Amino acid sequence: MARKRKIDVAVLYNFLGEDEFETLRQGLQGGETELSPEMAEEYDAEAIGDEIATVEEEIQAVEDGISGAGFTARTINIKDDFQILMQALTNPRPDVVFNLVEWFNDDSWLEDRVAALYDLLQIPYTGSPPVALATCQRKDRTKEILQANGVPTPRFMVVTKEPIPRLGGLRYPVIVKPTRADASEGISEDSVVENRQRLVQQVRMILEDYEQPALVEEFIAGRELGVSVLGNDPPRVLPLEEMDFSELPAGYRGIISFESKWDPLNEVYHKSELICPAKVSKSVKKRASEMALRAYQVMGCRDYARIDIRLDRRGRLYVLEVNPNPDLSEAVGFGASARAGGLTFRQTLRHIVRSALKRNHRQGS
Ligand SMILES: Nc1ncnc2c1ncn2[C@@H]1O[C@H](COP(=O)(O)OP(=O)(O)OP(=O)(O)O)[C@@H](O)[C@H]1O
Ligand SMILES: [Mg+2]
CATH class of the missing domain: 3.30.1490.20 (ATP-grasp fold, A domain)
Structure with missing residues (x-):
């Protein structure tokens, strides 16, 4: 009996230019990049270099995970080039696209058009449809839709x-x-x-x-929660995560600023700690989960998303924004919640690919 052909997954992403984390890592490990004297008291340059992951490594991890989940995975960097994108979609035509493309023509505003192209070609793809990608990028529009549907937002x-x-x-x-x-x-x-x-x-x-x-x-002064949602029929809320700001130096507000997210040379990067599952009361857990699910649904998200929520000092919850197709890396956000929910990285990826395959293109958007 012939062996069944494995499903062909094209992992598409778009990256051009220098990877700043690669450069930083080389600098830290080679001694050209030094920590400030205050940072050096507490941290080790080489260890920081070891901790950070490059785009290539993150994409490779997804490819390995998809292969490990039993599919054939081929990764293509479309390099902001429409010809490469079309080649990847037609020669050969994949069974499904794992969509990690977040911009085109150097413009994140065009993210939804790339997904729309998969729709036109009737190729199933992972993640949210163009309308959700486009609306969630417009924070004001997102908030109007949340408000109209009774989801609290500041x-x-x-x-x-x-x-x-x-x-x-x-x-x-x-x-x-x-x-x-x-x-x-x-x-x-x-x-x-x-x-x-x-x-x-x-x-x-x-x-x-x-x-x-x-x-x-x-x-909204208070605590910062992230709620990840996986799947469609029905979607499942994963264990909540909290970004803990209690170690931040005095004078900091406790927000996820650009420095705290992207600058390993700044102490706030190291002093905002992700806790998953979050230590919250049953009531907060229940209300935050219901709120995230509602936000996922009214924004038209699909397959996987992460909802940012703040909890104020009086126990009230507010959705800040909805992130369709969030970062999947294992250590943060969605990946950490999936793991806390008992899913390995492979299982999570398998779930997402299967969700995409279940759709026929007419349900696409
Ligand atoms: N109204 C608010 N009250 C309190 N903190 C806020 C508020 N809006 C934003 N923040 C802080 O700023 C961070 C970033 O804001 P927001 O999530 O809107 O932006 P973003 O850049 O889209 O985030 P992401 O990195 O999730 O894509 C939040 O995680 C939170 O810490
Ligand atoms: Mg956010």
């Missing part, structure tokens, strides 16, 4: 140009963010402001440096 206003209006019904402190960035781009301790003068500064910075509207949102 009160907000959008500023598209000067003059910067009065806060109206909003109360200080507020946080000023780019409406359309992710991965904590444009978010620092300075983003949280207590008065008009600082508000004007921050809004102006977003309008000028990021060339996009500023989202001004009430700042």
